[in-house]
Amino acid sequence: MNPLFTIITVCRNALENLRVTVASVDSQTCRLYEHIIVDGASTDGTVKWLLDHPSPLRHIISESDKGIYDAMNKGLAMASGDYVVFLNAGDAFHASDTLQLYADAIMDNDYPGIVYGQTDVVDASRRRLGARHLKAPAVLTLRSFLDGMVVCHQAFVALRRITTGYDTRWHYSADYEWCIRCLQHSRSNISLGDAVTVDYLLEGETSRHHMRSLMERFRIMCYYYGRRRAVAAHVRFIFRKLTARKGEPRNA
Numbered sequence: 001m002n003p004l005f006t007i008i009t010v011c012r013n014a015l016e017n018l019r020v021t022v023a024s025v026d027s028q029t030c031r032l033y034e035h036i037i038v039d040g041a042s043t044d045g046t047v048k049w050l051l052d053h054p055s056p057l058r059h060i061i062s063e064s065d066k067g068i069y070d071a072m073n074k075g076l077a078m079a080s081g082d083y084v085v086f087l088n089a090g091d092a093f094h095a096s097d098t099l100q101l102y103a104d105a106i107m108d109n110d111y112p113g114i115v116y117g118q119t120d121v122v123d124a125s126r127r128r129l130g131a132r133h134l135k136a137p138a139v140l141t142l143r144s145f146l147d148g149m150v151v152c153h154q155a156f157v158a159l160r161r162i163t164t165g166y167d168t169r170w171h172y173s174a175d176y177e178w179c180i181r182c183l184q185h186s187r188s189n190i191s192l193g194d195a196v197t198v199d200y201l202l203e204g205e206t207s208r209h210h211m212r213s214l215m216e217r218f219r220i221m222c223y224y225y226g227r228r229r230a231v232a233a234h235v236r237f238i239f240r241k242l243t244a245r246k247g248e249p250r251n252a
Helices: 015-026 046-052 068-076 096-108 141-145 176-186 212-227 227-243
Strands: 003-010 033-040 057-064 082-087 115-120 128-131 155-158 190-203
Touching: 003 015, 003 068, 003 096, 015 033, 015 046, 033 046, 033 096, 046 057, 057 068, 057 128, 082 096, 096 115, 096 190, 141 176, 141 212, 141 227, 155 176, 176 212, 212 227
Parallel strands: 003 033, 003 082, 033 057, 115 190
Antiparallel strands: 082 155, 115 128, 115 155
């Protein structure tokens, strides 16, 4: 019997952050999952640590890759769960019952295409910096992503059979484009309301290359929604940024 969830974690030389992610996955009360860790041939002892802390629910691959989205594609190719969850090194489930919240929503809604929750942003010491700057909407549609990455990638749980691989031509925003494609094929999208499901570490590739990510996102938006709508959306983004609270986390 296949697991309900495949949790995919990609990492490279991030052992300290990976410990947090693994502990958060191992703590889940819902055990209907497999955890695939795709390591990019780390040299910091990651593989040894994983082998020293085995779990029958965890599978490990360690080899060089062509970047984070190539690594995610490797994990996706290995997945056997009905739903896929991407939880990168340093990111964590918000609580031990997070997977159970997702599972209950899936069972209560006849296996929807997407189930999603809210996100908190944390720093390397796991200190909460605040809620993510974009709150996940109560109703999620394909048009919602014209407003940007309205659901954090790590809080976006997708039915595996509606997914395809990440487009590795995008170096920083392939997750945004992937979510749009998932929405194109989803028959229903279920919100967990105000429930926070993910603690997002503010150290990811997109966080470090925010401007390049935004430029890629604009091009993706033009392709899926048209240039006029994309320009209008970015005018709204500028206004939103100018009126945002000082010190509010801007990424994730």
